[in-house]
Amino acid sequence: MGAQVIQSGAMTGLQQELGLLKATFEERLRQVMGEADPADLLQSAMREAALGAGKRMRPLLMMLLARDLGCHPAGMLDAACAVELVHAASLILDDMPCMDDAMLRRGRPTIHVRFGEDVAILAAISLLSRAFGLVASAPGVPADARARMSSTLANAIGTKGLAMGQYQDLRAGRDQRSTDDIAVTNELKTGMLFDVAVNMATVIAESGDSVVLPLKRFARAAGQAFQIRDDLQDGPGNDSAVTGKDVGLDAGKATIVLTLGVEEAQRQLAFLVQESDRHLVGALGEQAATRLFIRALFADKAAPVSAPRVAPVAVRGAAFVTG
Numbered sequence: 059m060g061a062q063v064i065q066s067g068a069m070t071g072l073q074q075e076l077g078l079l080k081a082t083f084e085e086r087l088r089q090v091m092g093e094a095d096p097a098d099l100l101q102s103a104m105r106e107a108a109l110g111a112g113k114r115m116r117p118l119l120m121m122l123l124a125r126d127l128g129c130h131p132a133g134m135l136d137a138a139c140a141v142e143l144v145h146a147a148s149l150i151l152d153d154m155p156c157m158d159d160a161m162l163r164r165g166r167p168t169i170h171v172r173f174g175e176d177v178a179i180l181a182a183i184s185l186l187s188r189a190f191g192l193v194a195s196a197p198g199v200p201a202d203a204r205a206r207m208s209s210t211l212a213n214a215i216g217t218k219g220l221a222m223g224q225y226q227d228l229r230a231g232r233d234q235r236s237t238d239d240i241a242v243t244n245e246l247k248t249g250m251l252f253d254v255a256v257n258m259a260t261v262i263a264e265s266g267d268s269v270v271l272p273l274k275r276f277a278r279a280a281g282q283a284f285q286i287r288d289d290l291q292d293g294p295g296n297d298s299a300v301t302g303k304d305v306g307l308d309a310g311k312a313t314i315v316l317t318l319g320v321e322e323a324q325r326q327l328a329f330l331v332q333e334s335d336r337h338l339v340g341a342l343g344e345q346a347a348t349r350l351f352i353r354a355l356f357a358d359k360a361a362p363v364s365a366p367r368v369a370p371v372a373v374r375g376a377a378f379v380t381g
């Protein structure tokens with residue numbers, strides 16, 4: 059059964075389930091971030107970055123994957139919070155004047171605009187620290203699984219992951235680059251947290267290679283798709299009142315959208331979403347809730363136009379640490 063014939067009843071069921079998972083996640087994240095203390099600027103900046111109105115795509119993906127792999131989603135809660143905190147730290151840093159110099163994020167002033175650059179940097183570091191603390195002490199998860207998850211997260215943040223992807227984006231992003239080179243950057247800065255989500259879910263579920271390998275391929279395709287989706291939101295025709303963030307910051311940068319044009323980028327995106335679905339079916343079967351989630355995530359941007367006209371964006375996974 060292709061993604062296009064998934065019944066709408068299944069979609070309604072998913073929406074209900076997602077609502078419950080999201081509420082459970084938000085409650086745990088609020089607990090983790092502690093009571094508000096307006097006198098403590100560092101804690102306020104951390105809370106603002108973590109508790110702002112994000113889509114929570116990564117934690118929801120992790121919890122749904124856990125469920126599709128036969129585990130209780132609650133077992134993923136602290137690991138899911140950890141990944142969201144790493145994501146929040148990356149957004150703080152990405153928005154700073156020395157990087158993208160953004161003013162608006164999730165419909166509100168960016169963290170450095172509101173709290174100052176000094177507090178923003180310290181908040182990002184403290185969120186990373188809290189993330190590792192959560193993984194190291196995740197309740198109900200065996201010690202060796204916690205150690206593997208910590209290692210996965212550590213690898214994903216540094217020179218084989220987000221930091222390197224961001225470095226390439228900032229320092230080579232203004233040069234003319236091949237779509238393959240841009241894809242590697244996107245894999246590092248965006249795809250890596252999809253890979254972490256898959257790694258953590260499969261570690262907790264103790265999955266074998268027949269599940270892990272197709273899920274890693276899924277992570278690569280979905281990560282590429284997600285970055286194209288994000289780039290499409292930066293271009294003409296978007297309104298920051300709708301997207302909640304500055305529009306036009308990518309002008310002059312080498313992105314898939316600016317290199318191939320909006321229409322071809324949409325075709326590439328649709329292709330990558332199909333690829334993601336194919337790998338999800340291979341790993342989890344046709345009835346997996348994760349399939350519906352991914353389909354819904356991209357529904358607004360992956361209009362099924364036609365097949366890509368240039369070679370599809372590489373989904374090589376060359377940059378990933380494992381698999």
Ligand code: GRG
Pocket residue numbers: 111112113114115144145147148149151152164215220221224247248284285288
């Ligand atoms: C040390 C964690 C760390 C990072 C240093 C700054 C940096 C290196 C990396 C930046 C990576 C980055 C921001 C990539 C873009 C990923 C992306 C598409 C973000 C948008 O994610 P959404 O749409 O945002 O899920 P919401 O607001 O919904 O959570």
